[in-house]
Amino acid sequence: MASEAEVVKVEEGENLLEWPKIDKRRFLHAVYRVGDLDRTIRFYTECFGMKLLRKRDVPEEKYSNAFLGFGPEDSHFAVELTYNYGVEKYDIGTGFGHFAIASEDVYKLVEDIRAKGGKITREPGPVKGGTTVIAFVQDPDGYIFELIQRGPTPEPLCQVMLRVGDLDRSIQFYEKACGMKLLRKFANEAYKYSIAMMGYADEYETTVLELTYNYGVTEYTKGNAYAQIALSTEDVYKSAQVIDLVTKELGGKITRQPGPIPGINTKITSFLDPDGWKVVLVDHTDFLKELEA
Template sequence: MASGAEGKTVPDCENALEWVQNDKRRFLHAVYRVGDLDRTIKFYTECFGMQLLRKRDVPEEKYSNAFLGFGPEDSHFVVELTYNYGVDKYDIGAGFGHFAIASEDVYKLVETIKAKGGKITREPGPVKGGTAVIAFAQDPDGYLFELIQRGPTPEPLCQVMLRVGDLDRSIKFYEKACGMKLLRTIDNPAYKYTLAMMGYADEYETTVLELTYNYGVTEYTKGNAYAQLAISTEDVYKSGAAVELVTKELGGKITRQPGPIPGINTKITSFLDPDGWKVVLVDNSDFLKELGL
């Protein structure tokens, strides 16, 4: 391993893929755009029971952010809402599926959402052919949230679901480029879909990425609402080297080479998966500094 200018590490690409499998990673946040930041904050806190963790306004760039979740950002997955000045509506597209929230009592959660004026698109009850109890709620911008009945969990904000055109390719991509593990797959021929749960720990203990393949559908519209998924890494340069190798093999592309963000000096790298979904890898030490930890 050689050392470059300004302390940047130049990774050994031959060992990068192996290193990824041992990197300490976790999902940090999902970034997406909303048309009224205060309205969405009110909905998520009152209907879902999330906490507003921090909020920032960047007038020189004409946008505001809010971070919400069920616990501190240094240990929990959160949503990062972005409001761009003057833009009150976005196209979610057909590719984005839903977020999910685990609750010990989905029926009670649904009643709370209804009492606050929220929209339920699927009433609570067992899934067809199974016993798991779920419901679906829609937020003011049209994003869907699956509500899953589950015992006590350290991470209620438990899923991000995205649709992909080639499930085997996507599984390999996220295993090799992101160090995720394939937790389980479910094939449902009656409804013509297969899904794969990907993550860094048991899905009942942490957040997972749910990839869904609908039989015969290879492309989806992305819209301009959902932005990206952020994941922590111990070294963005080694991570970037691995992503470069994987994109050459499986598709996708790097959209930002590893390095610090001007102004805040947090090191990141970003890329698109083979379906065009964006992922950002964030230096964990820098991220904790951003949080003041």
């Protein structure tokens, strides 16, 4: 029979697991490394129509970064590009899939990208067995962008796709640790893969995480190019407690205990999911202050 202390601990744990469901969370940005910052900024702004939101150089740490997206960072998802001085090439690995951009006319967007020298890796057309028009484009560093034809949307930068070794485990992890909802799950038996769309709102209205499981493949290489996604939270300390519980059940680990970043004072905590993909939780209020600085 469980002791009173053990019962209290279990009850606290159960209550704690409710926190991510009521926390104020959204996708903030995806962080990855590029070999020429100005070249990538030019490609994203000219070919995709993104806006350069902010740029900074940190010479004492020998890196520069830039944030780009389709709207202000306090309400939209962004990509954070990092250039490390002197490093021109990175290994993307086999696990990272793609980013996705929604467009009202994929055919026209592809022609514009082609005219500017962009590399088209899949010509626009309906998906196999469906009607949705898509295309694939490769950026100068080799990152793949899926272009998806949709009606008007408040968030064109709509997906980050990662490959995982156990789809049900990953769904549980992102539900419990991050408070995401399973928006859609789909199995393509003919091509031997399954996907799960995870997020905080309808996938046609906001950014989602697309998890892909290829039948029989349980491990992927991570490379050193893609870094992490960042999510907002109202309490990094309470969120870290939840992550500690969930990683003990499903795998993964905390890589940075909650607290302020030296010199910036923005509070964060970071962790790895069961497949080794990194997630950073950022204090919502601190993030907004950082944007105003």
